[in-house]
Amino acid sequence: MTVLFVIVLFGILLAVETPIAFAVGIIAFAGLMITGIGNEAVSAQRVFAGMNSYGLLALPLFILAGNLLVAGGIIRRLVDFVDLLVGRVRAGLAYVNLLANLMMAGLSGSATADTAALGSVMTPMMKQRGYSPDFAAALTISGAIVAPILPPSIIMVIYAIPTKLSIGALFFAGILPGLLIVLLLAIYVALSAKRISPPVVVAERQRSFVKATLDAIPVLLAPVIIVGGVRGGVVTATEAAAVLVAYALFLNIVLYRSTGLETLYTVFRESAITTATVMIVVGTSSLFAWFLAIENVPGAAREMFAFITDNPILFLVIVNIFLLVVGSFVDTVPAILIFVPILQPAAISYGIDPIHFAIVVIVNLMVGLNTPPVGTNLFVISSVTGRPIGGIVRALLPLYIVKLLALVTITYVPFLSLWLPRAAGLLP
Amino acid sequence: MSFLRSVDRVIDAALVLALAVIVAALVGQVALRYFAHAPLPWPEELCQFLLVAISFFGMYRAFEGSDHISLRWMSRKWGLQRYLRAAGLLCVMVFLAYIGWGGWNLTQSAWHQPSTALRLPMAIPYLVIPVSCVLSLLAVGTTLWCVLSGADAEGPAEENGADR
Amino acid sequence: ADFTIRASHGESTESPLHRGWQVFEAYVESASGGDIEVEIAPAGQLGSMTDALEQAKIGAIQMAHGDEQVMSTFYKPMMVLATPYLFNNDQEGMDFIYSAYFSEVREKMASESGLRLLSAASYGFRNFTNNVRVVKSAADMSGIRMRVPPSPMSLEMVKAMGGSPTPVPWEELYGAMQSGVVDGQENPIGVALDYSFYQVQKYMTLDNHQLGLNTMMINEAFFQSLTPELREIVVTGAKMGAATEYGERNYQARVIAVAKLRELGMEVYAPTPEEAATFRDAVREPMQAYLKSELDPAFVEAVYAEIDAARAADRAAVE
Numbered sequence: 065m066t067v068l069f070v071i072v073l074f075g076i077l078l079a080v081e082t083p084i085a086f087a088v089g090i091i092a093f094a095g096l097m098i099t100g101i102g103n104e105a106v107s108a109q110r111v112f113a114g115m116n117s118y119g120l121l122a123l124p125l126f127i128l129a130g131n132l133l134v135a136g137g138i139i140r141r142l143v144d145f146v147d148l149l150v151g152r153v154r155a156g157l158a159y160v161n162l163l164a165n166l167m168m169a170g171l172s173g174s175a176t177a178d179t180a181a182l183g184s185v186m187t188p189m190m191k192q193r194g195y196s197p198d199f200a201a202a203l204t205i206s207g208a209i210v211a212p213i214l215p216p217s218i219i220m221v222i223y224a225i226p227t228k229l230s231i232g233a234l235f236f237a238g239i240l241p242g243l244l245i246v247l248l249l250a251i252y253v254a255l256s257a258k259r260i261s262p263p264v265v266v267a268e269r270q271r272s273f274v275k276a277t278l279d280a281i282p283v284l285l286a287p288v289i290i291v292g293g294v295r296g297g298v299v300t301a302t303e304a305a306a307v308l309v310a311y312a313l314f315l316n317i318v319l320y321r322s323t324g325l326e327t328l329y330t331v332f333r334e335s336a337i338t339t340a341t342v343m344i345v346v347g348t349s350s351l352f353a354w355f356l357a358i359e360n361v362p363g364a365a366r367e368m369f370a371f372i373t374d375n376p377i378l379f380l381v382i383v384n385i386f387l388l389v390v391g392s393f394v395d396t397v398p399a400i401l402i403f404v405p406i407l408q409p410a411a412i413s414y415g416i417d418p419i420h421f422a423i424v425v426i427v428n429l430m431v432g433l434n435t436p437p438v439g440t441n442l443f444v445i446s447s448v449t450g451r452p453i454g455g456i457v458r459a460l461l462p463l464y465i466v467k468l469l470a471l472v473t474i475t476y477v478p479f480l481s482l483w484l485p486r487a488a489g490l491l492p
Numbered sequence: 493m494s495f496l497r498s499v500d501r502v503i504d505a506a507l508v509l510a511l512a513v514i515v516a517a518l519v520g521q522v523a524l525r526y527f528a529h530a531p532l533p534w535p536e537e538l539c540q541f542l543l544v545a546i547s548f549f550g551m552y553r554a555f556e557g558s559d560h561i562s563l564r565w566m567s568r569k570w571g572l573q574r575y576l577r578a579a580g581l582l583c584v585m586v587f588l589a590y591i592g593w594g595g596w597n598l599t600q601s602a603w604h605q606p607s608t609a610l611r612l613p614m615a616i617p618y619l620v621i622p623v624s625c626v627l628s629l630l631a632v633g634t635t636l637w638c639v640l641s642g643a644d645a646e647g648p649a650e651e652n653g654a655d656r
Numbered sequence: 657a658d659f660t661i662r663a664s665h666g667e668s669t670e671s672p673l674h675r676g677w678q679v680f681e682a683y684v685e686s687a688s689g690g691d692i693e694v695e696i697a698p699a700g701q702l703g704s705m706t707d708a709l710e711q712a713k714i715g716a717i718q719m720a721h722g723d724e725q726v727m728s729t730f731y732k733p734m735m736v737l738a739t740p741y742l743f744n745n746d747q748e749g750m751d752f753i754y755s756a757y758f759s760e761v762r763e764k765m766a767s768e769s770g771l772r773l774l775s776a777a778s779y780g781f782r783n784f785t786n787n788v789r790v791v792k793s794a795a796d797m798s799g800i801r802m803r804v805p806p807s808p809m810s811l812e813m814v815k816a817m818g819g820s821p822t823p824v825p826w827e828e829l830y831g832a833m834q835s836g837v838v839d840g841q842e843n844p845i846g847v848a849l850d851y852s853f854y855q856v857q858k859y860m861t862l863d864n865h866q867l868g869l870n871t872m873m874i875n876e877a878f879f880q881s882l883t884p885e886l887r888e889i890v891v892t893g894a895k896m897g898a899a900t901e902y903g904e905r906n907y908q909a910r911v912i913a914v915a916k917l918r919e920l921g922m923e924v925y926a927p928t929p930e931e932a933a934t935f936r937d938a939v940r941e942p943m944q945a946y947l948k949s950e951l952d953p954a955f956v957e958a959v960y961a962e963i964d965a966a967r968a969a970d971r972a973a974v975e
């Protein structure tokens with residue numbers, strides 16, 4: 065009864081445009097009031113404790129590193145570089161888009177940040193060379209979903225908190241699934257090249273290959289620093305994020321000299337506030353999770369699943385459908401913090417590896433980022449390109465099928481998620 | 493009003509400084525361990541507390557800039573939306589007051605409760621909760637006033653976006 | 657039910673600790689004729705150990721799980737329990753908790769902190785593991801980068817032996833050992849097995865430095881609100897729970913875990929009495945000095961005197 069009331073209240077709060085962080089907090093507050101459990105001090109403690117976690121330190125650091133790299137003009141450098149690599153073939157710019165997305169994913173932890181950054185560079189460029197702007201927008205946000213699947217990943221940092229999974233293992237687990245998504249998207253581009261590509265391809269800029277490569281090398285080194293530093297034993301996963309920030313500062317201030325003090329101040333300030341808007345969701349979700357645990361909702365959910373089926377494959381089908389629906393309405397961070405503590409114990413009871421399950425959940429929610437009614441990246445690309453959402457969604461339809469195909473493969477082939485972390489010795 | 497403006501400026505500077513300290517402390521810790529084999533026991537905890545402080549004070553600043561993640565779908569020309577949004581904001585204020593009050597109680601009971609590594613009374617990090625909640629209540633109250641009086645008909649995002 | 661005890665602990669539902677709490681639940685519910693209902697939230701669902709203890713302290717829940725280190729956050733003198741080489745064996749440590757002398761300390765904790773210590777179960781001694789060499793005596797610790805939790809006493813201990821104490825957050829410990837950020841760590845034996853540390857650690861030394869104690873803590877105001885009959889039932893149930901947990905864990909750690917770790921390729925070394933003494937001697941002075949600087953020196957002296965007296969009495973009983 066209480067749980068039902070809480071769900072309805074949540075819907076109403078979202079509908080009247082209450083910020084999600086506070087909608088989550090208010091329903092927890094209401095639930096505790098109704099059941100007469102807890103008090104104001106424990107509520108404040110849960111919000112505080114939810115944020116007071118070593119693993120979450122990677123969050124501001126990855127956000128800051130991403131913002132610094134964008135402020136330093138690295139997007140242009142990356143796009144120039146891949147344009148030289150694959151820009152000349154048929155539908156070349158579509159591949160450039162995917163490849164740039166892939167490289168950005170290795171630098172940044174957020175699909176939304178990548179959408180905003182790449183969208184502002186790639187979509188005008190594709191439009192200028194004769195591609196449909198709606199297709200350009202659709203392809204950009206489809207490629208951007210790999211940002212949090214490939215390391216580094218803000219979403220994985222958040223996922224690791226309630227589940228106590230190793231961030232390093234999660235990072236490695238995401239690599240093959242992320243590459244698979246990009247590969248499938250590239251196959252789609254190849255198969256539909258005739259339809260999507262403009263008839264004549266004109267290479268516009270005549271830049272020196274050597275210069276573009278030299279320009280891009282320091283940027284391409286950044287992912288090497290993260291993975292190499294962690295594997296080489298110099299730094300922990302969280303410290304790697306700090307070192308990445310230091311490296312980005314070095315690129316901006318010393319090497320490219322692209323960022324002044326005033327810009328730096330703004331980047332730091334904006335990063336702090338973006339961090340806060342995510343962290344406050346983490347905090348109020350932790351209060352909500354406390355309410356759920358006291359009401360024993362995770363236990364009830366496990367029993368419900370056990371009652372419905374004892375087949376892990378069927379369980380995963382249910383989870384897939386459920387999360388696709390959830391992802392269409394709820395933003396990724398609250399979705400993970402609210403539902404993973406309920407779903408993961410059930411998944412483990414079906415013998416599903418929690419690391420594999422994490423990748424399934426994240427890919428699922430990433431697909432949801434691009435679906436209406438609540439699709440954060442859809443809103444972002446729409447505002448960056450000035451195209452109405454309806455047109456972009458139409459261009460997205462075939463891409464949804466590609467992404468669902470990737471999702472199904474990742475869900476039912478655990479090997480894709482588990483092989484690398486095992487090979488790297490991060491999983492038994 | 494101008495007092496609050498200067499408070500905001502101080503908070504912004506503190507946010508930037510806190511983030512910079514986190515980066516410096518973690519990079520410094522790597523250097524100390526790797527080169528000097530002598531890492532310190534407290535940087536992790538310091539960074540965690542700074543992150544919590546960034547989160548709570550950033551929460552306040554995000555109210556002013558309308559940066560909190562929310563659904564925005566109602567036309568600002570529609571008459572009823574004002575009252576619907578105001579009701580939501582009122583709930584937010586109740587929640588902030590409750591958490592702020594709880595944070596104050598936590599602070600009071602934790603003066604003799606040391607943190608693990610810094611041995612700092614937990615009351616000090618907990619104090620961030622009531623202070624930021626009071627500031628946020630002022631910010632949300634102002635927004636509520638704007639919504640009800642129709643002063644934000646153009647949408648708050650654009651309005652504040654200009655001065656950043 | 658007239659009373660509901662909501663309880664939080666940090667371990668899985670398969671753990672000996674959970675079984676202990678289940679025994680507590682079963683006994684208290686039946687012995688009270690249903691007057692008390694117990695609801696256990698396992699696996700840290702309600703928060704970390706410190707968080708849950710704070711919740712119990714402010715009355716948001718009634719009971720929580722504490723240990724020999726975290727209790728001192730709420731009542732400083734409890735710090736003494738985490739002193740390295742204070743106890744010779746598990747039984748000695750648990751007997752001390754229930755001794756007449758320490759019962760007074762527990763009463764003081766209840767009135768000053770709002771948390772009452774009901775019972776304690778040993779979860780085994782913390783032991784060193786590392787990747788550099790077989791550590792047979794304190795001198796072998798020289799230069800080893802040993803991960804310790806961020807507690808001053810653990811840092812002092814490793815430093816006193818000549819090792820280099822390296823704080824690494826628990827979440828990153830496995831990776832830090834694998835990649836060589838640290839050479840070793842110290843935890844109870846079962847941890848090396850449960851968290852697969854044997855995959856990244858070669859040597860274990862059974863030096864038995866710090867006795868791990870899981871405690872059942874209850875909100876003092878709630879406890880006092882019960883009738884004396886019900887209080888007695890709660891106290892008895894807690895002792896039963898602790899006995900169950902200790903029995904299960906002791907069997908698993910002593911009989912199963914060591915054999916399993918050896919089978920999985922770890923070299924487990926048990927120091928001779930002479931070698932064991934080198935560890936104890938290396939840390940005694942710095943530890944006493946540290947404790948006396950933090951706590952009332954008379955209290956520290958009294959604790960050592962009590963334990964020596966109990967040891968002498970045990971010896972006299974068999975002579």
Ligand code: NA
Pocket residue numbers: 168169170171172173174210211212213214215216217
């Ligand atoms: Na990424």
Ligand code: NA
Pocket residue numbers: 391392393394432433434435436437438439440
């Ligand atoms: Na969506």
